[in-house]
Amino acid sequence: MQTISDTKQNDKKYVADTYARFDIELVSGKGSLVYDDTGREYIDLSTGIAVNTLGVVDAEWCAAVTAQLGAYQHTSNLYYSAPQATLARLLCERTGAKRVFFGNSGAEANECAIKVARKWAQDERGAGDYTIITLKNSFHGRTITTLKATGQDVFHTDFGPFPDGFAYAEPNNLDSVRAIAEAQPCCAVMMELVQGEGGVVALEPEFVLGVCELAREKNMLVIIDEVQTGNGRSGSLYAFMEYGITPDVVTTAKGLGGGLPIGACMLFERVENTLGRGSHGSTFGGNPVAAAGAVSIISRIDSALLAEVKEKSKYIFDSLTGAEGIKSVTGMGLMIGIETEKDSSAVLAECMRRGILPIKAKSKLRLLPALNIPWELLRRAVEIIKEAAKND
Ligand SMILES: Cc1ncc(COP(=O)(O)O)c(C=O)c1O
Numbered sequence: 543m544q545t546i547s548d549t550k551q552n553d554k555k556y557v558a559d560t561y562a563r564f565d566i567e568l569v570s571g572k573g574s575l576v577y578d579d580t581g582r583e584y585i586d587l588s589t590g591i592a593v594n595t596l597g598v599v600d601a602e603w604c605a606a607v608t609a610q611l612g613a614y615q616h617t618s619n620l621y622y623s624a625p626q627a628t629l630a631r632l633l634c635e636r637t638g639a640k641r642v643f644f645g646n647s648g649a650e651a652n653e654c655a656i657k658v659a660r661k662w663a664q665d666e667r668g669a670g671d672y673t674i675i676t677l678k679n680s681f682h683g684r685t686i687t688t689l690k691a692t693g694q695d696v697f698h699t700d701f702g703p704f705p706d707g708f709a710y711a712e713p714n715n716l717d718s719v720r721a722i723a724e725a726q727p728c729c730a731v732m733m734e735l736v737q738g739e740g741g742v743v744a745l746e747p748e749f750v751l752g753v754c755e756l757a758r759e760k761n762m763l764v765i766i767d768e769v770q771t772g773n774g775r776s777g778s779l780y781a782f783m784e785y786g787i788t789p790d791v792v793t794t795a796k797g798l799g800g801g802l803p804i805g806a807c808m809l810f811e812r813v814e815n816t817l818g819r820g821s822h823g824s825t826f827g828g829n830p831v832a833a834a835g836a837v838s839i840i841s842r843i844d845s846a847l848l849a850e851v852k853e854k855s856k857y858i859f860d861s862l863t864g865a866e867g868i869k870s871v872t873g874m875g876l877m878i879g880i881e882t883e884k885d886s887s888a889v890l891a892e893c894m895r896r897g898i899l900p901i902k903a904k905s906k907l908r909l910l911p912a913l914n915i916p917w918e919l920l921r922r923a924v925e926i927i928k929e930a931a932k933n934d
Pocket residue numbers: 647648649650652681682683684734738739767768769770795796
């Protein structure tokens with residue numbers, strides 16, 4: 543039987559040292575409660591970074607996943623598979639997309655979106671029109687191309703040469719987007735509606751509407767990265783619905799699978815036929831077990847659950863805004879950033895000591911609880927955050 547020290551020793555010695563891990567080993571959970579190897583209970587406020595949409599080992603999700611596991615765990619994309627087809631239908635019916643390409647992660651979904659934009663530009667505009675405008679402070683993934691799409695210089699070191707074809711505009715500054723679109727031929731604008739890793743900051747609605755109008759005027763695609771905002775987290779099924787816009791491409795991952803890796807690139811009318819046979823692929827993309835889990839998640843994100851997300855969001859904003867030691871509360875739905883007067887790492891450590899597990903986004907505390915977190919746990923967690931944020 544392995545002990546905690548074995549896990550830590552093995553991890554420290556054998557796992558690539560890319561993560562600054564907290565000193566906790568989680569071993570089990572149920573709903574919004576998780577347990578470490580010593581049996582200590584925590585309220586989970588980060589759900590594996592917006593992944594466990596309906597909590598840990600949700601009974602219906604487990605049943606859907608295990609039923610599929612008992613049938614077949616994987617089939618290549620050379621054959622039809624019911625979970626993938628059903629998930630694609632659900633996503634299209636609920637978003638207005640026409641087709642979906644499945645991968646395994648957010649970065650892969652964004653890679654697909656970038657390929658779609660480049661191919662669409664070649665087909666519709668001209669081979670040189672490949673530049674995609676993204677926003678400063680954005681985050682789009684860790685592959686070479688999605689690192690370059692990410693509008694933060696800190697991600698553009700070490701791994702060069704990076705692919706050409708990205709230009710960075712200021713968020714909430716339409717003139718900055720326009721200036722890039724007028725200086726060179728651009729095929730798309732790609733943005734997160736709430737910049738998650740960038741500090742949980744929602745874009746202003748007038749800016750988003752302005753970008754969409756500009757995109758129509760300049761014949762550019764609108765790509766919305768909903769890897770983190772998607773799948774009910776914003777209070778709508780996808781955050782673009784909160785803004786009342788019709789994008790051309792929407793990417794998602796994280797919460798889609800409810801805990802198993804799956805990513806989706808949703809293709810709307812203008813690009814529904816851009817990817818032809820052989821133009822893209824993925825061995826594991828749309829894996830039946832992950833897709834069965836995703837069907838279980840998406841089919842339960844209904845208007846009642848979304849109303850609950852909004853109610854809980856309002857409760858968090860109302861309770862924390864203006865509380866002692868809290869400078870600001872930002873975000874949307876159950877994707878919330880908390881700016882504290884004290885150093886947020888110290889507040890986070892105190893939260894953990896008191897039995898709750900938020901995470902950080904830049905210098906803020908970040909909350910990404912399960913959409914169905916019970917009210918009683920949420921209230922308890924909010925009180926702990928208030929106590930932890932108080933000035934000493
Ligand atoms: C908005 C956004 N896009 C893309 C990604 C990359 O997703 P993944 O880690 O699944 O590749 C993330 C991950 O945090 C994200 O928040």
